[in-house]
Amino acid sequence: MTGVPQVDFALDTYECIVLYPGAAGRALPPETVQRLQSEHAEHVQALQRRGIILVSGSVDGPARNPDPPIGFGLARTGSVDDVRSVMEADPAVQAGLYRVDVMTFLCPAGSLEFPLAKTES
Secondary structure: OOOOOOOOOOEEEEEEEEEEEOOOHHHOOHHHHHHHHHHHHHHHHHHHHOOOEEEEEEOOOOOOOOOOOOEEEEEOOOOHHHHHHHHHOOHHHHOOOEEEEEEEEEEEOOOOOOOOOOOOO
């Protein structure tokens, strides 16, 4: 992994999921967009129930670039490729309503908690 900071404390590693508007989104009929958004929510909820995604949600703010992100999430599987694969299986991503990018996110160990995430018993 490139860009790992050299620090004198432990780091936790997550997979950062960023969702963007897709190329086909503007051309899709409103009823198709609504159906795909519902299928997207179901897909993400299923990934959360399986313990793959820890947290996810929408983002909004001033568009300082032509392609602002619209969603964000964190997973902790140990594999950017695995998370990318399950996110690319999202019906809304497959239809082009959204596009997804997955990258590594590092933060000081123990600095994040996910009380709503599935826990192993």
